[in-house]
Amino acid sequence: MKRVLFIGLFLIIGACSEKKDRTLPIQRPITESVYSSVTVQPDSLYEVYAIVSGILDANLVEEGDIVLKNEPLIQIINSSPKLTAENAKFTLELAKENYNGKAAVLSGILDQINAAKLKYKNDSINYFRQKNLWEQNIGSKIDYDTKKLNYELSENNLLTLQNNYQRTKNELLTTVKQSENNYRTALISTKDFTVKSKINGKVYALYKEPGEIVNTMEPLASIGSINNFIMDMLVDEVDIVRVKIGQDVLIHLDAYNGKIFKGNVSKIYPKKDERNQTFKIEAVFENPPAVLYPGLSGEANIIIAKKDSVLTIPKNYLIDDTKVETDAGLVTITTGLQNMEYIEVIEGINKDTYIYKPE
Structure with a gap:
């Protein structure tokens, strides 16, 4: 008698363990986005070069100084x-x-x-x-x-x-x-013994010290905008065709942990970087942080599309990208927008259809 009860209990436990996870589609807002890395840079940033070779006599400014257009920056000696x-x-x-x-x-x-x-x-x-x-x-x-x-x-x-x-x-x-x-x-x-600034801006870097040899191939300084910053972003080649000028961007900077800033795509560079298979784009802040420095890094999501209320299912319930398992067996569905967790269901099932998580 005890042996029969033990076998029955084992069968019940086994049947329960084989039962698959299931869920119902849920109506929710969904936003589809493209991921990108972010590096903050001053607008109009450029490298300062000398037209003549010689010896650097004096840096007439310091890093962090505000300079005006045509203001002397560096003095060079050459007879x-x-x-x-x-x-x-x-x-x-x-x-x-x-x-x-x-x-x-x-x-x-x-x-x-x-x-x-x-x-x-x-x-x-x-x-x-x-x-x-x-x-x-x-x-x-x-x-x-x-x-x-x-x-x-x-x-x-x-x-x-x-x-x-x-x-x-x-x-x-x-x-x-x-x-x-x-x-x-x-x-x-x-x-040209005296190198001058081409813009009104800030000195972000000086690369040479007095007494060093100067040539026309190496930069002497880096100058850019004082308050206007842009974001250099790298987008994977499989996503670049969906990116357009003016799209909203959600930015997370490592220096501002947990805070999200908004921006817009302002420029798309058409040439692909063959080294990392990415395209460079630029974005501008809508409301920039109070303090920014060149080189601050982070990540961003470029908003491709969004809907306020659509039928969605978890992405890990999909089978072969277009099918789900239901009580009636495998059903082919038509999908729409998707993010990291959920995907929109356009047709094939409704909100009352149970779907099962594949093994």
């Missing part, structure tokens, strides 16, 4: 551009002197042209005089041909010298213009 500017000035003066005709280049050609004109005039008179005589059958054929040849040679020589003069003049004018450009460029280089 090479000054010497270059002086040499460019000498070259320019020489080019101008050559062009103005005071040197022997153009004046020598002019002298040759004047002599050629006299010879051409003389040969012309002799030729036409001999031509008139020849037409009257006076004189020899040799005299006529000789004077004609001299006339033609004189004419060609004069034209050649005149063309040479104009070509030389144009070349000298081009040299003057090139020398002027080189001189202006050299002057700009001498002015």
Whole structure:
């Protein structure tokens, strides 16, 4: 008798242990979002570079200072551009002197042209005089041909010298213009010993100390907006097609544990980062925190869509993404919005249909 009771009790316990979890669909609001990492950066942040190489003489500002546009930031020492500017000035003066005709280049050609004109005039008179005589059958054929040849040679020589003069003049004018450009460029280089700010903003970083070598490839400082901050966000490539300008963003910063800030998507960069397979987007705060620093990190959810009241089921009750187990067996359902826990049911079951959690 005791053995029969024990076996019956075992069967009842086994049957209870095999019973699956079940639930009913629930009407609730649902919000679908895309996850993103967040890094806070000042708006208009840029790296400051020098146009000339040299030695850093002095940082004229400190990190955290507020600066105005065109305010000096860094002083650099380099004597090479000054010497270059002086040499460019000498070259320019020489080019101008050559062009103005005071040197022997153009004046020598002019002298040759004047002599050629006299010879051409003389040969012309002799030729036409001999031509008139020849037409009257006076004189020899040799005299006529000789004077004609001299006339033609004189004419060609004069034209050649005149063309040479104009070509030389144009070349000298081009040299003057090139020398002027080189001189202006050299002057700009001498002015760039002092690096200035391009915007009104705050100095967030100085990368070099006095005495260090400066070149044109390494940044000297980092400057950005004083109060306006943006969020650099990285979105996975499978989600980027659902992100649009203007969508709401819920931001959680590690420095403000437990507090949620609101923002909006302001920019989407079209090029994918091949290293981590993500796209960069930017967002702006609606009501930013009172204190922000560059580099603050956190995470965000970009709101893709939301509904106030829809029929939902837990996501872990889904089978093969489109089916649920009911008292009538497997049923195919049509789904809609979803978040980390729940998914919207559009059709296939109703609020009175029990569904079972798959093993």
